[in-house]
Amino acid sequence: MSDQPHAILTASAMGEADSFAVSQGVSGQVLMRNAGEAAARTILRNWAPREAAVLCGPGNNGGDGWIIAQRLRDEGWPVRVFTLAQVSGLSGDAAWAAAGWGGPVHPLGDCRLSDHALIVDALFGAGLNRPLEGEAARLAQDSQGYDGVCVAVDTPSGLSGDRAAVQGVVFRTDLTVTFHRYKPAHLLSPGRALCGQVVLCGIGIPDGWSKQATPCATLNHPDLWRVPGARIDPDAHKHSRGRLCVLAGGRGATGAARLAARAGQIGGAGFVTVLSGQGALNEIASSSESLVARQYEADAPFGDVLEDHRASAAVMGPGAGIGPRLKAQVRSACGLKIPLVLDADALSVFEDAPDALFESLHADCVLTPHGGEFARLFPDLTETAHAGNKIERTREAARRCGAVVVFKGADTVIAAPDGEAWVNVHASARLATAGTGDVLAGLIGAFLAQGAPAHEAACAAVYVHGDAGRRLGPGGTADTVLAQLPQALDAVSQAQFRKAAVQRLNPHMV
Ligand SMILES: NC(=O)C1=CN([C@@H]2O[C@H](COP(=O)(O)OP(=O)(O)OC[C@H]3O[C@@H](n4cnc5c(N)ncnc54)[C@H](OP(=O)(O)O)[C@@H]3O)[C@@H](O)[C@H]2O)[C@@H](O)CC1
Ligand SMILES: [K+]
Structure with missing residues (x-):
């Protein structure tokens, strides 16, 4: 296996790799x-x-x-x-x-x-x-x-x-x-285009170069994780495959939560519950035979609500509605210390006080901002305010908030609080349509509910979601992304199984 095949190198790290090659007898001329x-x-x-x-x-x-x-x-x-x-x-x-x-x-x-x-x-x-x-x-x-x-x-x-x-x-x-390896300009916007x-x-830099040159990030790739739940335990039952709760908005605003919940089901969570106030129950229940809709007590601490539902993970934010209640619900949910996906309104609601969010978060939380939401939480880390590239800015955001940050875009960057970062370009411009972010949030939630560590759940979901996007034809919508998710999950996990089998037969093959 070659040394860090998916590494991304800055110019100075590439120079270090070149120097390593020279120290190993491969001259600059070669x-x-x-x-x-x-x-x-x-x-x-x-x-x-x-x-x-x-x-x-x-x-x-x-x-x-x-x-x-x-x-x-x-x-x-x-x-x-x-x-x-x-x-x-x-x-x-x-x-x-x-x-x-x-x-x-x-x-x-x-x-x-x-x-x-x-x-x-x-x-x-x-x-x-x-x-x-x-x-x-x-x-x-x-x-x-x-x-x-x-x-x-x-x-x-x-x-x-x-x-x-x-x-x-x-x-x-x-x-x-x-x-040798990609540089940020080949992957991040606008450079990539x-x-x-x-x-x-390859130019003949010998393995071992990564001891001398530190990659700035890694290209998101199925070699780096396994699709959670791709192999189902023969004794599995619906509760053992993860219980995912999705917070819904009020009547007429449940579509986003339903998209997330459907992605949660397709992503393999065994039991997905959409939690809503009374006015929206019928709307959710009548939209799908397999979605479970449950009313929650509006004034109950939301952490208690999730605990009562024995949630293994929760998705909060899509269509949730911005207001003081959502803020309290997010903070209460964080206190339960189960894995959480915070998206859309659950991020924007903290625009006036990001620190109140950051002090509640923990390492099993995944934040999925697009550019606008990122700017609301991290105004000093926008492209105009900060000299760093998107990898550096996302890494700083993750470090500051102590959670995994998925900074979405054509060049989605995923960063963990420990400084690790991944860049995903396995996607399609056809994903730039309303509701696809809700699908991604639900898919991350499904993987978290099945026990994947936060950064792996995020990397795997971003890649599989991108794969589904690449299967879209003209006229693709969030619904058609959902429709493509099973094929995407199957294709990515089958490729992983095949590669693992080849490596078992011949451990020296890449
Ligand atoms: N062994 C290796 O290292 C290998 C390297 N390889 C290749 O080398 C490339 C890197 O080479 P490099 O470091 O020499 O830099 P390079 O891009 O040629 O330019 C530097 C020169 O440009 C100048 N300059 C800068 N900006 C300027 C501007 N706007 N307008 C005008 N001048 C400007 C700057 O001068 P300055 O005025 O700043 O002193 C300096 O003279 C790398 O991309 C790859 O292709 C491969 O062969 C594999 C092995
Ligand atoms: K050039």
Whole structure:
């Protein structure tokens, strides 16, 4: 098994991994040759020969470019190289790579994108430390209207690999070839969309690198957890498979809670109860034969209500209705110390006093804010208020509130209070529709009710929910996400069983 295959590395951690390789006898030149050849192979696999321009920067990203140019030329491509720096001014591995080119070299200022059908952007990668300027900025601007292919080496120039953010202009990119492990820019928004398709290539960094380089997060992947309840104990009964309670809003506002409860059932909780005030009981009970609706005493401490129902876990917030009662219910539920999912109104209701929420939470709580809810609870950790990327901001939020935080979006980040963080990109833009967040909350609740630790329940549910989203066609709604959940659960757990079986037969296989 390779060393931390799902790790995400910052530029400095990637530098540490490179240094580790060098300490193990793999030279910088070998790494650069491997990187350039891997990028060239990716181009050759995807496109037939055509007029190509390789834009080389002053550092090692440019070094990769010189290798790519050689390789494409060797394959018979018409290639022109444009360089930002004087070749005589290059140093180190980049100078070595440029020396191997041996063909004509043009200044970057002479490059016109429209003279070429494919551009290799090898201007800046991990070393970018300020917005593009001069000829590099002009070409990045021209690339916006360029109708040829643009391939970026490591990251599109202008995009910060660590912050995944844009300052100024970024090359419009169809495909990005990166090396060894993903960087935040390949996964977090807006970087992910700007990279086009991302291809990850090994460059020969030996196992053991993670002793020297600490990943900043992990890509959420089924290798990291098991789908809770995928194997059902033959002696199981409905109560042994987890009792999930879902708090509903008043009459006319129970749809969100019902979606969460249905996801709870599909996610494998054996007994799901929707708790409501009297006015909404019929509405809930008549919506599904299998949902149990129970009225609760409005003034009773909600922790006692959950205890009376012998809840193994609870979901609070979807459609719950913002008001002082909800605040008291959340705090009371936290006092029971059972796993909780707090979503939507259960988060927004604490906008005026987030600390009152934070002091009640415990490590088995999972908060599932979208951007707006996150900003209400953590106003100093928004993108505009904080310099860190979404991983760093979610990690700080989890540390501050002492619970698992699932910061939703196209790039959902899951962080635990101990600093561990995961990024999920196994999803679909079709999930951006009302009610899908309620489904996710219910699915996390189902996994918690079945005994999964909070961070695993969150990671597994986010992935399976994303998988269901990827199965949606046009016109997908929260109802169709629910309809796809069984197939998603089955596909993810079957893939896990198959992989485990292969590993049992051959422990050395990845
Ligand atoms: N062994 C390895 O390490 C391997 C590394 N590999 C490759 O190396 C890449 C990282 O290389 P790198 O560290 O040399 O950084 P790189 O992105 O080339 O740029 C740095 C230069 O740009 C300059 N500069 C920065 N911003 C600027 C701006 N806006 N406008 C103008 N100038 C700007 C900065 O100069 P400064 O002015 O800041 O002194 C410096 O001269 C990595 O992405 C991967 O592709 C692979 O080959 C595998 C093995
Ligand atoms: K680049």
